[in-house]
Amino acid sequence: GESVGLHLPTLSVQEGDNSIINCAYSNSASDYFIWYKQESGKGPQFIIDIRSNMDKRQGQRVTVLLNKTVKHLSLQIAATQPGDSAVYFCAVITGANSKLTFGKGITLSVRP
Amino acid sequence: NAGVMQNPRHLVRRRGQEARLRCSPMKGHSHVYWYRQLPEEGLKFMVYLQKENIIDESGMPKERFSAEFPKEGPSILRIQQVVRGDSAAYFCASSPTTGGNSPLHFGNGTRLTVT
Secondary structure, eight states, X not given: OOOEEESOSEEEEETTSOEEEEEEESOTTOOEEEEEEEOTTSXXXXXXXXXXXXXXXXOSSEEEEEETTTXXXXXXXXXXXXXXXXXXXXXXXXXXXXXXEEOOOEEEEEEO | OOOOEEEOSEEXXXXXXXXXXXXXXOTTOOEEEEEEEOTTOOEEEEXXXXXXXXXXXXXXXSSSEEEEOOSSSOEEEEXXXXXXXXXXXXXXXXXXXXXXXXXXXXXXXXXXXXX
16 A cells, blocks of 8 residues: 655744644555645645656746655645644645545744 | 535544545546545545446445445445544545546544544
């Protein structure tokens, strides 16, 4: 089966600094990776995704890096803002019809 | 352009009662997924449905839980004879294609409390 884990349960950063959230996955056949953000009382919100044929993808203030050699995924948030405070999940899919498997989540706190 | 709609947002049931959770996917989406989230936990897959078909129910408990996605109307997650351990947030997600080709879009969940 697939297991997905995050390296640390909480991360505290100063407003304006960059944040890096890491995730490890176990199945080398995983081919689609997604980062979600979940605010209190809400459902997961899509942030950015990347496929296994890429190693980097950029969005607005966010970058996802994929290292298939060590089965590692990271989310970088530039100039972190108070509104970025939330729980972040990485999720992976293995195979076209497979379900999305979520990691446990890391809480990002932004200090003013 | 409405997102995934779930209702009710909060549901309180006594032990032994039935709980029905509804999910209307985004317009144009024919793939629906149900996930359960316990406090301080990640989301656990329960079931994947397409219109009128259950594709993968490997995450569903063997008893008391069922799901459907009829040709017309919302997807329903049904929990019979609820127990306290069923208390959780239940999230529905939809996608226009299979999950391996596009991200899932989630609703804001139904928080079930069993007293």
